[in-house]
Amino acid sequence: MTSTGDGRQAHRISGNTRWLVVMCICQLFIMLVFINYSAVLPVLRTEWGMSNTQAGMIFSVYQLGYIVSGVILSTLTDRMNTRFIFISAAFWSAAANLLFALYAHDFTSGMILRALTGIGMGGTYMPGLKLVAERFDPSTRGRAIGIYVGSLVLGASLSLAFTGWLTGIAGWRTAFICCSVSVCIGALISCFLFRGYRPLVRVKTEAGFSGEVARNRPALLMILGYGAHMWEMYGMRSWLAPFMTSALIGWGIESGRATGFASAVAAVMVGIGAFSTAITGTLSDRLGRTTTISMVMAASALFSFGFGWLINTNLWLTLAIGLIYGYLVVAESPVFSTGLTELVVPGYLGGAMGLQSLIGYSMGMISPTVFGWALDTFKGWQPLPGINGEWGIAFSCLGLGALAGPVFMWMLRRSPGSLKMAGGRR
Numbered sequence: 001m002t003s004t005g006d007g008r009q010a011h012r013i014s015g016n017t018r019w020l021v022v023m024c025i026c027q028l029f030i031m032l033v034f035i036n037y038s039a040v041l042p043v044l045r046t047e048w049g050m051s052n053t054q055a056g057m058i059f060s061v062y063q064l065g066y067i068v069s070g071v072i073l074s075t076l077t078d079r080m081n082t083r084f085i086f087i088s089a090a091f092w093s094a095a096a097n098l099l100f101a102l103y104a105h106d107f108t109s110g111m112i113l114r115a116l117t118g119i120g121m122g123g124t125y126m127p128g129l130k131l132v133a134e135r136f137d138p139s140t141r142g143r144a145i146g147i148y149v150g151s152l153v154l155g156a157s158l159s160l161a162f163t164g165w166l167t168g169i170a171g172w173r174t175a176f177i178c179c180s181v182s183v184c185i186g187a188l189i190s191c192f193l194f195r196g197y198r199p200l201v202r203v204k205t206e207a208g209f210s211g212e213v214a215r216n217r218p219a220l221l222m223i224l225g226y227g228a229h230m231w232e233m234y235g236m237r238s239w240l241a242p243f244m245t246s247a248l249i250g251w252g253i254e255s256g257r258a259t260g261f262a263s264a265v266a267a268v269m270v271g272i273g274a275f276s277t278a279i280t281g282t283l284s285d286r287l288g289r290t291t292t293i294s295m296v297m298a299a300s301a302l303f304s305f306g307f308g309w310l311i312n313t314n315l316w317l318t319l320a321i322g323l324i325y326g327y328l329v330v331a332e333s334p335v336f337s338t339g340l341t342e343l344v345v346p347g348y349l350g351g352a353m354g355l356q357s358l359i360g361y362s363m364g365m366i367s368p369t370v371f372g373w374a375l376d377t378f379k380g381w382q383p384l385p386g387i388n389g390e391w392g393i394a395f396s397c398l399g400l401g402a403l404a405g406p407v408f409m410w411m412l413r414r415s416p417g418s419l420k421m422a423g424g425r426r
Contacts, residue, residue, distance in 0.1 A: 016135055020144060022193050023128065024151030029186025030090050030124055031155025032162060032179040033097040033117060035270075037062065038238050039163035039263040040172040042245045042255075048106050056372030059238045061111045063365030065118025070357030073123040074130070078350035082127045083194040087187055089123025094183035096120055101176035122361075125152065126353045131194075133341045133349070139285065142338045146281020149334040150274040157271025160241060164263020168256070212348040218415045219343040219352055225293060225408035226336040227359040231401035232297075232304055233329050234364030235371045240322075241266040243391060247311050247318060269322045273330035280331040281338065289339035290409040293332045297405035300328035304402055308395030311388050332405075363401070370397055 037044075037059060045055045073085050096116035104110045129148065136144040159179070166175035213219060244262035249255055284292040303325040310318040337356075344352040374394040381389040 016144075019135065019193070020132065020147060022189065023132065024148060026186045026190045026193060027124070027128065027148070027151045028155045028158065029182045029189070030093070030121075031152055032159050032182040033093055033176075034121060034152075034156050034159045035237055036097075036159045036163040036176060036179050037114060038241050038266075039160045040167055040175070040259075041238075041242050042259050042262075043167065043172055044110065045242075048110065050107050052372040052375045053369065054107050054372075055242075056238070056369040058107070058110050058114050059368040060365045062114045062118035063234065063361050063368070065115040066122040067118075067358055067361040067365060069119040069122030070126055070361055071122075071354040074126040074354035074357055075351045077127050077130055077353075078347065082131055083190075085123050086127045086131070086194070087190055089120050089127070090183055090187035090190065091120075093117055093120025093124070094180045094187065097176055097183065098180040101173045101180065122357065126357055129337055130350060130353060133337075134346075138342060141341065142281040142285040142289075142335065143278065144281075145338045146278040146284075146334040149281070149330075149337070150277040153277055153330050153333075154271050154274035156237065157267040157269075157274070159267075160263050160270060161267030164241070164260050164267070167263075168260035212345055213352045213355060216344065216352075218412055219340060221408045221412040221415065222289075222336060222339050222343060223352075223356045223359050225297075225405045225412070226340075226356055227363040228401050228403075228405040228408065229293075229297065229332060229336060230360040231363040231367045232300060232398045233333070234361075235367035235398040235401075236304065236325070236329050236395070237270060238368040239371050239394070240269060240326075243308070243311070244322075246391070247315075250312065251315055265319065265322070269326035270330075272323055272326045276327045276331035277334050281334040284335045284338065289335050289342075290413050293335050293339075294406040294409045296328055296332040296335075297402055297409075300325070300331070301399045301402035301405075303328060304399030305396050308391035308393070309387070309389075311391045367398060367401065371395075 041055055041059075044050070044058075045052070050058075069089065073089060077085060096113060096119070100110070100113040100117060104113050129145065132144055132148045133141060163172070163175045163179060166178060241262050244265050245255075245258050248258035248262055253261065280292060280296060303321065307321060307325050310321060337353075340352055340356060341349060371394045374397055375390050378390040378393045381393075383389045
């Protein structure tokens with residue numbers, strides 16, 4: 001009996017591993033539209049005559065669309081088949097991105113069509129994360145979600161690299177069309193992956209959504225910490241490629257070449273986070289969620305305060321620091337999601353994820369615009385002769401938000417309800 005039981009357990013683990021690998025492959029394809037706008041932002045800013053603030057607003061309105069659909073669709077996963085939501089949203093994002101490629105021609109049209117793309121993408125990340133959380137038990141959930149989020153990070157980096165590379169060869173409209181085709185491929189693969197999927201039966205409690213989520217202090221603190229994380233990460237991601245473009249032009253590289261090269265460099269800096277999420281997710285299974293989050297966020301905040309000041313320094317120093325920064329800025333992302341699954345009963349997890357999307361992506365929507373505002377406000381400012389201060393101030397705005405994360409985790413550790421996490425490991 002023991003041998004049979006061990007064999008079944010091994011078979012289940014092997015099946016879950018294969019499922020997770022295919023799920024990650026789907027997300028790699030789907031994520032090619034995720035931040036492809038950032039790869040061509042310098043080109044569109046010139047082509048459409050936009051200010052930095054306007055360029056940031058297009059990224060922010062994408063986040064707004066993401067928030068609206070993320071909140072609604074994540075909540076609906078408690079009532080509808082998550083498979084249907086995931087696949088439909090993926091095809092929506094492919095169609096909206098295709099419309100952007102064909103018809104976007106100025107600031108206004110760009111904002112409208114990019115918002116529609118965000119609406120589609122909002123229905124893939126959180127519903128997909130819920131599917132992973134349902135499939136893995138708490139002892140391995142941190143690692144599984146870390147790998148899942150890592151595939152999204154890698155997909156985001158490929159979004160930058162692929163779009164930047166193809167833009168240099170065939171123009172940004174062709175690049176965006178190819179990104180839409182990729183999303184369709186990922187959605188089709190997921191149709192087979194989720195075949196036969198049956199959602200868990202929702203078990204309601206007397207406390208309802210209000211008691212299980214809205215008045216759940218530990219869960220709310222975890223969500224607020226996630227908001228601080230998203231403020232830093234999305235501000236950094238949305239402006240990393242333009243920062244590298246500006247730096248390369250300053251080092252004497254021609255504008256067109258600088259844009260393509262900067263997208264590739266930014267993709268590597270973002271992509272390295274794919275390794276950090278899996279490592280940090282596994283680490284949190286051992287050290288605890290809040291401890292891991294606090295350590296990583298404190299370190300990434302320090303890099304946010306310093307990275308922008310490297311605009312006039314040595315190229316190789318900027319690249320080296322950027323790689324470490326990219327590793328840290330996304331590392332704690334899966335730990336927030338894993339922690340939330342341990343603080344909310346399963347029947348209300350979709351609603352909790354909807355609230356997490358609302359808070360987190362609201363911060364991710366605002367920070368790129370604040371970043372662009374800082375660039376415009378401090379344009380040409382030199383605190384010392386030869387030191388360009390605009391990028392330093394802009395990145396420091398991200399660091400200020402990130403510092404709130406460890407504070408929320410400290411408050412969470414002092415909350416008795418946090419003992420539910422991972423068998424008491426906070």
